[in-house]
Amino acid sequence: MTTPAYLNALRAFEAAARHQSFSGAAEELSVTPAAVGQLVRSLESWLGAPLFTRASSGAARLMATDAARRALPDIREGFDRLNLGLARLKEASPRRTLTVTISPAFAAKWLLPRIDRFQSLHPDTDLLLDTNLRPMDFLADRIDIGVRYGAGTWPGLAAVKLMDEQVFPVCSPALQGLRKPADLSRFTLIHDLSMPARSGFPTWRHWLDAAGQGSAPTTHGLRINNSAAVLQAAIDGMGVALARSVMVRDDLAAGRLLRPFGEKNVMAALAYYAVYRPETQDMPQIAAFRDWLLQEAPGTA
DSSP: OOHHHHHHHHHHHHHHHHHTSHHHHHHHHTSOHHHHHHHHHHHHHHHTSOOEEEOSSSSOOEEEOHHHHHHHHHHHHHHHHHHHHHHHHHTTSSOEEEEEEOOHHHIIIIITTTHHHHHHHOTTEEEEEEOOOSOOOTTTTTOOEEEEEESSOOTTOEEEEEEEOEEEEEBOTTOOOOOSGGGGGGSOEEEEOSSOGGGTOOOHHHHHHHTTOTTSOOSSSEEESOHHHHHHHHHTTSOEEEEEHHHHHHHHHTTSSBOTTTTOOEEOSOEEEEEEOGGGTTSHHHHHHHHHHHHHOOEEO
């Protein structure tokens, strides 16, 4: 088996073992399940031993053999070190692409209006902004750094807090008749479904309870699963949105939205974090982008 085929077969085996299926590995590696199966079989042939058995109950799942399971930690560590070595080799180039994973809403409402400042400071670094909403595997998807919204803990990643945020209602200046929280019962509530409420994501119920409106209904309204679209609906006068301060700051400053109840707000349970694989924290481009994010972030917005 040649060196490229050897590495490709090991990658297919590791992904298939992690997903417990050829189809899951194929989706991650952007190949067909048949191609993954062929690579795994070529590795088994070269080794002279099987690497998987089929689960006997439920949906057909691949189960790594005992010997394969013992080998997996070393294989994964080897790929980690190989990717780190390749990343360090890329640093020898005068230009390189830094891949950043962010949500589409965070890109539109916070990062893109500021990104020219990073580019002017680091003209030799090209940026690839990945706004894919599916869960990202930083190693398999070749992600360098990202910004995530949550409680600050993601397995396998280092997390540095960038911003806390406040939550409060906003509406178009053209919307009339909102003087106190009780008035909300007469207006359409725009709900942000970007994350499940059980994660600590702020909801209208959370804000109304804090505002002393525990009996106010929250079942009516418009539901949208994109924070930027939630704010755009409010700008268009479609109702009252529960805004997150990081997302809405520029719209408030430009007068596209206003806060009908002044400074009535609550702190969100979640926050924004810069995240990256711990072993890459000292790589110059990743450190530069992380430090720039910390400089741009206001701490609490």
